[in-house]
Each structure stands twice: as structure tokens, then as C-alpha cells.
Amino acid sequence: MNTKFRILDAALTLFSEKGYHTVSVAEIADAVGIKAPSLYKHYKSKRDIFNGILSEMQVRYEKQTAALQMNGSNPTADAGIFSSVTEDSLIQMGIGLFTYFLHDDYVCRFRKMLTMEQFHDAELATLYTKQYADDPLSYQSQIFSMLSACGLFRTAYTDVMALHFYAPLYLLLTLCDREPEREQEALLLLEQHIKQFNLIYKKENTQ
Amino acid sequence: MNTKFRILDAALTLFSEKGYHTVSVAEIADAVGIKAPSLYKHYKSKRDIFNGILSEMQVRYEKQTAALQMNGSNPTADAGIFSSVTEDSLIQMGIGLFTYFLHDDYVCRFRKMLTMEQFHDAELATLYTKQYADDPLSYQSQIFSMLSACGLFRTAYTDVMALHFYAPLYLLLTLCDREPEREQEALLLLEQHIKQFNLIYKKENTQ
DNA sequence: AAAACAAGCTAATGAATATTAGCCTTTCGA
């Protein structure tokens, strides 16, 4: 029963460390504690395991984004929530997103895997862009347009604001994926970045 | 003679499209127009071809950065060059860097290859970080510290300024690597980003 | 001109690897 899931998990770990093609089904089986042919009782091929990981991520991702997308549906209705945006809460939002992306077990392994596989398939390419560029950017953009509407932030192109806020986070994230030992340095820079961002975009009179 | 180079070139193309492990030596040979065993007259193994690509890139990269690193050596001595930094020249610098990274034949294929191989080897990881994060950031940081010193730009943490300037460029670059058809959209956003950046950091009195 | 070398080829080798066949044991619903 849960062997099926343990296979997925072991495969994801291996794929995220060495890439799909470099990992043999024997290795996956080994990590699970069974022999290679037994895998085929659960998945009909190696590719099928990979697809299983994709579906699993699909489910988790939709759950995660649904939780964020302001369940009240109408964005401006929730504007009150933001009546007290402080520098600290902005920092917390940034650092929170960063550490979630970097340390969530599934998210982190999945991103590394997708990084390596993105050019093998147009579908994987768009999935990557959606999860790590388009969706975060449009989410941030939405938030900043609310903050502008409330008069808390300067009015500016919210697309550009979102890019200013999120792109450094993204760059530092991919850096830490490669060199985890530089996380402290990255966090420091990220915090400085957000302070600077806050200084730039927050309206003076509401300080 | 130039077969040796043609092998490197064909291999880089294939590696950048499909990743090192997915490409067979037979495929590389085919692309060059010879048979697989003939490759071994020029390189002693598949890995050796890969290493050849790395060395070739090393040479090109050093040539390229040497050309940028202000051959006059002392940065502040060249401050005069920047006496007339306009919004347009800043945009040109950004767009120029972006299109160079995106369209230079060698740079572009190499980056895609490195993107796929970065987790296979700590050395490749640091190489990636150096070329697409550390070096560009410290270069931009240097420029902004000069611009600040000249009184053209606000004084601020130049590391953060560099991050603000470069990170969006990096994000859009990786996006276009995956989805080249979105280049126009990316260029537009990049231009808006730089205009906004200029507005934020340039001293009002020098407008 | 002869020897040596460069650079191509075909054929062979050997290892890795995904997948299938077929067998055995345990579990469990009828």
C-alpha cells in the first residue's frame, strides 16, 4: 500500500539529486528496500513513476495556492487585512516565501528535479515557469495592487513592483539550491533587499 | 583539424538541448558527419568532450570579462565616463546584457547545458553561480558604487542595488531559455523595470 | 620513396539497464 508512495518519495529524492536519466530503477528499488522488478507491481514503467511525481505535485500545488488565493475570492474586499503593513510584515512575507520554497521537503526536491528536466519537454518548461515565475509574480502583483489601492504604497506598475520584489528572492533561491552553505548570506541580502524595497515603495506619510 | 572543434560544437548543441546523459556519442558523431569510433581519435572519452566544452568556455569567459573590467584598472579613475548616465544608457546596458546572454550562440547553449548539469557536480554548481550570479552582481555593484561616488545616483547599499537591477534580468533570462516565444514580453517588462529602477535611484537634481 | 602519422571505417566487446516471465508467500473476501 504505502510502498507505492515510498517509491514515489525515493524516486523524487534520487531524481532531484542526480536527474531522471542518471537514476536507474534498481537504485530506486534499492532505496525503497525491494528489488527492481517489484517496482513494476506498482508502476508500469520508469516514466510512470516520474508522472506519478508530477501528479502528486499537481495536487499539493493546487492545495497550496488555493490556501493563499484569499479564499474570500474578491481581492479588494479583503483590503482591510493590509491596513497595518509594516516593514516587518513585508520582510516576513519575503523570508517566509523564501524559506518555504527552500526548505519544504517536497517543493525543494521537486524544484531541483524540474530544473534539470525543464528542457526535455515543453510541458515541463511551462510548468516550471508557471510555478516559479508567472504564479508568484501575479500573486505578488495582486497584493501590491491592493496595497496601492489602500493608499499604503505608491502607485506604480504593479507588474514591475512584483518583479522587483520577487526576482531577487528567486535568484537567491536558485543560488541556495546549488550552494546551501550560502543560505545565511542569502537571507541577509534578502532582508536588506526588502528593507530597501519598503523604503522605496511605501508612502512616506504612512510611515 | 577543425573536426576537433566541430565535435565540441555539435556536442554543445546536443547537450544544451537534451542534457549530457541523454545524448549518445553516436548522436554527436552523426551531427559531425563521422562514425562514433572516430570521435576517439580526437577525444579519449565522452566526458573528455564535455571537459573540452568547459575549457573552451573558460577561455571565452575570461576574454569577455577582461574586456568589461575597465581595462584602466582603477575604477574611480574612469568615473568621468559616467558623467552622462541617462535613462536610455541604463536601459541599453540592461537590454544589452540581456540580449547578449540570450542570443550569443556559445553563451546561450552553455548556460542551458550548465542549467541541466549543475547538480551533478559541486564544481559545476559554483561555476554556474559565478557566471550567472556572483560575477554579474559584483560587476553591477561596482558600477553603481561609481555612479554613487559621482553623485549621479542616490547612495545606497550597492549590493542591494545590483540585486535590484540584475535579478529581474536573470529571472526573465531563464524564462526565455524555457519559452523563447515570450522574448518580446520579457523585453517590455525589462524595459519598464529599468525605467522604474532609474526613477528610484537616480538623484532628482541631476535629471 | 619509405616510414610514420592522422583520421576515418567496420566489427566486436562488455557493461548497464529497463522490462518481462514465471514462481512463491501472505492476506483476505466469499
Next chain:
DNA sequence: TCGAAAGGCTAATATTCATTAGCTTGTTTT
């Protein structure tokens, strides 16, 4: 309790692939 399904195993298969051996041919060096 019996039959079948679930889930494990070993052994076999077939394919792909990097690499080597050894031959040929044209060019270069002596």
C-alpha cells in the same frame, strides 16, 4: 476454507551504448 489477488523474488531478455581492436587510406616527414 478456498481461491484469488497483492506484492515480493530470481532468472532471463533485449536493447542501448561507450569504448577498443584492427584495418585502410591519404598526407607528411625524413
